[in-house]
Amino acid sequence: MKRSISLIRRLFTHELSGFLILGLLLRIVLMPYFIWPYDIGAYQSALAYLMSGNDPYAVHASIYPPFVHFITYPLFRLAYQLGVSFDFHSIQEVLTGTRSGELVANLQVSPLFLILWKVPLLCFDLLTGILIYCFVKSLVPDSKMAKRCFLIWLFNPFTLAVSYLNGSYDIVVGFFILLGAFFLFKGNYFSAGLSFGLGTLAKTSPIFVAIPLSIIVLFTGLRNSFHSFDLRTNAGRFLKFAVGCIVPIVFFAPLFIEYANLMYSGISKEVSILGGLNQWFFAADQNRSYLLNQHIGVIQTVFSYYPAICFALALFLSWILELKRESALLSIALFTGLMYLFLPITLQPQYLLWIMPLLVVLSCRWRSLIWSIGIFSVAGFFFYMSLQGPQTFLYPLAMYTRLYSPQELISNIVSYQNSQGIISQYLRQDLSIIFGGIGFLGQIVTMALLIRNMRRTKNDIE
Amino acid sequence: MISNRWQYAVAAVLIILLVGEVLWYAPITKSKPGSFKILGVVRTSAEAENTVSITYQLFASLPLDATVVITPIGEFSQDLPVYVFYDTDYPTVATDWTFVAMLQAHLNAELRLRGYSNETKLANAAELEDIFIRKEPAVVIMASGAFPSNLLSKETNLVKPWVDAGGVLVWFGFYIGYYIVEKGMKSQDITDNMTQNLREDGSRELGLDGFFEYLEMKDQPTVATYPSPISDALQINYDLIQQAPLLDMVWAKNGLVLGKTGGENPSGFRSSVSIIPMGVGKIVIFGFFLMESLTLNGPELAAWDLAQILCSGVLQMKSDSVQYCQSYSLTEQETKNDTALLTLKPGITGFVVFEYTSQRSNGVLFHRDFVSEGEGS
Numbered sequence: 001m002k003r004s005i006s007l008i009r010r011l012f013t014h015e016l017s018g019f020l021i022l023g024l025l026l027r028i029v030l031m032p033y034f035i036w037p038y039d040i041g042a043y044q045s046a047l048a049y050l051m052s053g054n055d056p057y058a059v060h061a062s063i064y065p066p067f068v069h070f071i072t073y074p075l076f077r078l079a080y081q082l083g084v085s086f087d088f089h090s091i092q093e094v095l096t097g098t099r100s101g102e103l104v105a106n107l108q109v110s111p112l113f114l115i116l117w118k119v120p121l122l123c124f125d126l127l128t129g130i131l132i133y134c135f136v137k138s139l140v141p142d143s144k145m146a147k148r149c150f151l152i153w154l155f156n157p158f159t160l161a162v163s164y165l166n167g168s169y170d171i172v173v174g175f176f177i178l179l180g181a182f183f184l185f186k187g188n189y190f191s192a193g194l195s196f197g198l199g200t201l202a203k204t205s206p207i208f209v210a211i212p213l214s215i216i217v218l219f220t221g222l223r224n225s226f227h228s229f230d231l232r233t234n235a236g237r238f239l240k241f242a243v244g245c246i247v248p249i250v251f252f253a254p255l256f257i258e259y260a261n262l263m264y265s266g267i268s269k270e271v272s273i274l275g276g277l278n279q280w281f282f283a284a285d286q287n288r289s290y291l292l293n294q295h296i297g298v299i300q301t302v303f304s305y306y307p308a309i310c311f312a313l314a315l316f317l318s319w320i321l322e323l324k325r326e327s328a329l330l331s332i333a334l335f336t337g338l339m340y341l342f343l344p345i346t347l348q349p350q351y352l353l354w355i356m357p358l359l360v361v362l363s364c365r366w367r368s369l370i371w372s373i374g375i376f377s378v379a380g381f382f383f384y385m386s387l388q389g390p391q392t393f394l395y396p397l398a399m400y401t402r403l404y405s406p407q408e409l410i411s412n413i414v415s416y417q418n419s420q421g422i423i424s425q426y427l428r429q430d431l432s433i434i435f436g437g438i439g440f441l442g443q444i445v446t447m448a449l450l451i452r453n454m455r456r457t458k459n460d461i462e
Numbered sequence: 463m464i465s466n467r468w469q470y471a472v473a474a475v476l477i478i479l480l481v482g483e484v485l486w487y488a489p490i491t492k493s494k495p496g497s498f499k500i501l502g503v504v505r506t507s508a509e510a511e512n513t514v515s516i517t518y519q520l521f522a523s524l525p526l527d528a529t530v531v532i533t534p535i536g537e538f539s540q541d542l543p544v545y546v547f548y549d550t551d552y553p554t555v556a557t558d559w560t561f562v563a564m565l566q567a568h569l570n571a572e573l574r575l576r577g578y579s580n581e582t583k584l585a586n587a588a589e590l591e592d593i594f595i596r597k598e599p600a601v602v603i604m605a606s607g608a609f610p611s612n613l614l615s616k617e618t619n620l621v622k623p624w625v626d627a628g629g630v631l632v633w634f635g636f637y638i639g640y641y642i643v644e645k646g647m648k649s650q651d652i653t654d655n656m657t658q659n660l661r662e663d664g665s666r667e668l669g670l671d672g673f674f675e676y677l678e679m680k681d682q683p684t685v686a687t688y689p690s691p692i693s694d695a696l697q698i699n700y701d702l703i704q705q706a707p708l709l710d711m712v713w714a715k716n717g718l719v720l721g722k723t724g725g726e727n728p729s730g731f732r733s734s735v736s737i738i739p740m741g742v743g744k745i746v747i748f749g750f751f752l753m754e755s756l757t758l759n760g761p762e763l764a765a766w767d768l769a770q771i772l773c774s775g776v777l778q779m780k781s782d783s784v785q786y787c788q789s790y791s792l793t794e795q796e797t798k799n800d801t802a803l804l805t806l807k808p809g810i811t812g813f814v815v816f817e818y819t820s821q822r823s824n825g826v827l828f829h830r831d832f833v834s835e836g837e838g839s
Binding site for chain 1: 465466468469471472475476478479480481482483485486487492493494495524525567568571572574575756762821822823824825826827
């Protein structure tokens with residue numbers, strides 16, 4: 001009893017408690033009334049298929065790997081048993097207020113559905129913040145720095161927008177990449193692998209980071225073959241890391257295979273350049289996006305060299321990295337960023353969340369990375385808002401509160417979509433080009449900063 | 463074993479995932495949305511006409527937004543293989559191969575859900591040429607906006623003989639047969655004045671003379687607003703009519719209106735989706751292109767429309783027949799018994815009983831059955 005009281009007292013007197021409560025309240029306010037209107041259709045459909053005993057990939061209802069479904073299924077099942085309905089509600093004003101051929105967003109779900117959908121996001125978001133705090137504390141002795149990094153995460157408008165306005169599960173990926181990096185830093189190779197494996201269940205991207213990372217683990221210290229390179233030790237670590245990665249994927253193999261088949265059969269022919277940092281320049285201009293889609297083969301060929309490029313780079317990094325663990329963290333960020341540049345699928349601003357937590361942590365040692373965080377946050381947030389206007393996220397608010405009416409919402413969205421631009425035909429295209437360009441610049445800057453910091457770390461060692 | 467507190471987080475996530483997996487896969491907890499059963503078929507002969515009553519039961523273990531459609535058909539047909547024309551060596555006209563590929567992927571899934579017993583594949587121009595020459599009974603979907611010249615040109619017409627022999631051609635795009643494209647051409651090179659274009663002669667070559675009103679694009683009606691009985695029964699979404707066939711002509715040829723109707727004046731009324739019989743086969747025409755993904759006329763909803771058409775029996779339906787259609791909103795654990803009364807007209811060999819749940823239903827349940835005219839007592 002005494003121990004529990006002491007624990008509770010410690011929790012409330014902790015330097016983060018006040019901020020955590022404030023952050024939590026802010027998130028709870030955002031949870032029920034905001035969503036990216038097109039994605040929620042996919043979430044609800046996938047859930048309907050799951051509840052009906054079909055897999056969620058039956059009609060491409062979802063392009064998320066199994067993680068999201070296995071984690072939300074028990075939650076929604078329980079809520080359903082308690083009598084909560086998850087019906088789609090139709091907004092008649094959308095049907096009558098928009099032209100045929102425009103995006104269909106007339107179906108929305110209740111605020112309760114949105115809260116349940118975002119509960120796992122809230123957990124992973126807060127866990128990420130706390131992990132950032134712990135990680136920074138173990139990297140630098142300055143305790144103020146840990147708090148600063150935690151606050152950068154907790155009140156970053158872009159991270160809030162991704163999880164609570166968009167309702168996207170990319171925070172799960174970001175969390176597991178960070179956790180994998182943390183375990184690797186602590187020398188816990190099996191748990192690091194497990195984290196990357198779980199991340200892969202949430203979105204396949206972490207596996208593209210884990211593969212080059214495993215090469216680094218295997219060949220670290222290669223240059224000093226007589227001194228620090230110990231193949232036996234490295235092989236043991238590699239094995240632990242690889243087994244850790246594979247375990248979650250094997251556990252959830254049936255649905256993961258279904259998912260892989262869906263991606264292979266359906267998505268492989270589809271490079272719908274409708275977003276994505278490295279392709280934002282093209283995204284904003286329909287003519288150029290068309291041009292890019294015509295060259296899907298070229299994009300896929302370039303991507304097919306990604307493993308070879310990663311292998312060569314990982315081998316090179318193993319050669320120069322020695323055993324300094326901080327350098328390994330930079331290489332994780334480098335491969336996450338590289339993946340973002342190479343992926344031949346639809347790339348969207350929320351994918352920046354894969355790298356953001358790691359950048360926040362790394363900025364405590366390499367301050368220049370604050371620039372990357374700043375550029376990504378601004379570009380990501382405003383790109384989101386530019387696509388169809390900030391009001392696109394307000395469908396549930398208009399439908400379920402009196403703060404905003406559906407008629408107003410539709411007319412404002414349509415009016416924004418038709419606003420004339422200066423560079424392009426429409427304002428939304430202009431804004432997407434500007435913020436897409438800034439985001440692209442952010443990527444280049446980040447890559448350059450990571451490589452520069454690696455070289456500096458190497459010089460430190462020498 | 464646990465050397466770091468964060469390892470508990472990994473363990474907790476794994477446990478939650480495993481609980482989710484067990485709940486979903488375990489036969490005891492695995493949920494079923496409900497069931498559909500035909501309880502009986504009774505045939506009655508009166509002086510004036512024969513009737514058939516079909517009694518069915520719908521049970522919902524999850525809330526179901528279900529519709530039962532019973533279609534009288536002339537001749538029962540096995541599920542035909544479905545080929546979607548996809549050949550990036552040829553250009554598309556005013557659309558994109560991406561949308562075509564998406565249509566195939568979604569259609570494959572939609573048909574599988576409805577228990578369609580044949581496959582949906584992509585086929586290139588050479589493969590289609592082979593199918594047409596062999597007169598293979600199949601459904602061929604052309605959504606790229608133009609015919610490749612090996613199938614239809616000033617010298618070649620493999621399309622019409624194949625349709626006449628029993629093929630089902632589904633068309634999205636400009637007036638059918640208007641544009642002809644050669645291998646290796648680029649989309650940006652396509653013009654109205656290309657010498658190989660058949661233009662208005664294209665539809666004539668395909669036996670559809672007089673079906674289209676060739677107006678300037680700005681003068682074309684765009685959207686059909688009036689639902690037809692079949693579009694209501696099957697929840698057909700597609701509503702574009704820029705290049706759709708004229709309603710009068712569809713009816714004159716004993717065709718069926720599957721989509722919505724609209725247009726400038728009664729004589730210029732068009733149907734967004736139509737079936738036109740041609741020999742033993744059919745041509746299904748959608749009134750314009752496949753639009754962007756996630757739009758009302760995009761590949762996802764067009765796949766739904768096509769799956770509804772292919773599974774409901776309307777392809778074998780006669781123009782003077784009337785479908786039975788009844789919608790239900792069933793709550794959890796609710797059972798509904800109902801009886802459909804249908805007139806047995808001459809030439810009707812049986813009925814396709816098709817049950818589907820709407821796209822907004824909580825439970826997802828599809829059922830297909832064939833009841834022959836001779837069943838019952």
